Amino acid sequence: MTTIEVTVNGVNYSREVEDRMLLVNLLRDELGLTGTHIGCDTSQCGCCTVHVDGRAVKSCSMLAAQANGAEIVTIEGMARNGALHPIQQAFTECHGLQCGFCTPGMIMAVAGLLKDNPDPSDEEIVHGLEGNLCRCTGYINIVKAVKRGAELLCGNGDKSSRR
């Protein structure tokens, strides 16, 4: 067993966990944050994406022990005071989801992408979301949602398109 201390969505937690516990199981089973999904469990689909110290990672492929001391943000940490995060707002507006299973991981990956590249091209969006699979949308509306999210984040919310 290992004792770990993490900050998740601004709240400090200390837990004694099995050394082999995955970060995604810490979030879901220990902390009850079930917004982070497990899709493939084999590092492929990105459903389990969360931010660890500001970087998007697949929480099914990281040990909870590796996250000791880290600041973690999950999908539950995105909305503020009942208002959706701009990227969530964009996914809603652009119909960037159908069943929604991939969406928490997708939103966290998009947040990572837009942090590195606030105004990505279609090609950069596709390259930047290579770690996330969606079985429903065909990705077209996801790409639209990323563009819309970029607009909302840079304060251009009133324009429907910048092209």
Place this chain on the structure above:
Amino acid sequence: MYSFHYIEAKSLKEAGDLLAANPDAKLLAGGMTLIPTMKARLAQPSPLVDIAGLGELTGIELGDGKLVIGAATKHHDVATSGVVKKAIPALARLAGLIGDPQVRNLGTLGGSVANNDPAADYPAAVLALGATVITTRREIAAEDYFQGMFATALEPGEIVVRLSFPIPRRAAYAKFPHPASGYAMAGVFIAGTANGVRVAVTGAGPGVFRWPDAEAALAKNMNPAALDALVVAADDLNEDLHAPREYRAHLVKVMAQRAAAAL
């Protein structure tokens, strides 16, 4: 996953001591190969000695005609480093093509080179650039380091500390990625160096290898057309459900021409 014991190493020395004292111990860097392998119960090491946070293993430095990168440097940091982009842009580009952003945010140079997956990207750059693998015990030339599928010159308990890449005059990398994983079905790194042209191929064979015919042709004429007449022998190449060996042989030439065009 089987049960194991996790230890966060506080220094390179501590990591080395733990490996020496525990025959079943294994280093953990980004975990992007090791953790999926352990989840599939294909490996059962214990303790896992985490070296990802060691300052001794990080850093990117340029000097004396060489670019030196610490083993625990993440793919993302190589891909976005201004120093790497200026010194060896092809290396930054290669790092940015590994897997996906989440993999690049954790996976490390040292882990990739230690693992030596036959479809990994870094080995092509290490071999083509004639880099040196610096370990806790010695310096190993790329030529001697890679020894075929998942095999390297590393001895038990030996830790990769950093890699030293001589700055080439020019270099380029082209890969045909597996559409799901991003691993190379064929990847070709071409470097124009002080010691001539070097061409290294990954993804196609059981391990990274040099392609002497392409090196000779490009030495005469650094142009994609110089490779037109060459034929890649398919006999020793990999064959799997993704690509028969003849297709891989074809891809090697096409990737080499794309890399040559990008020089």
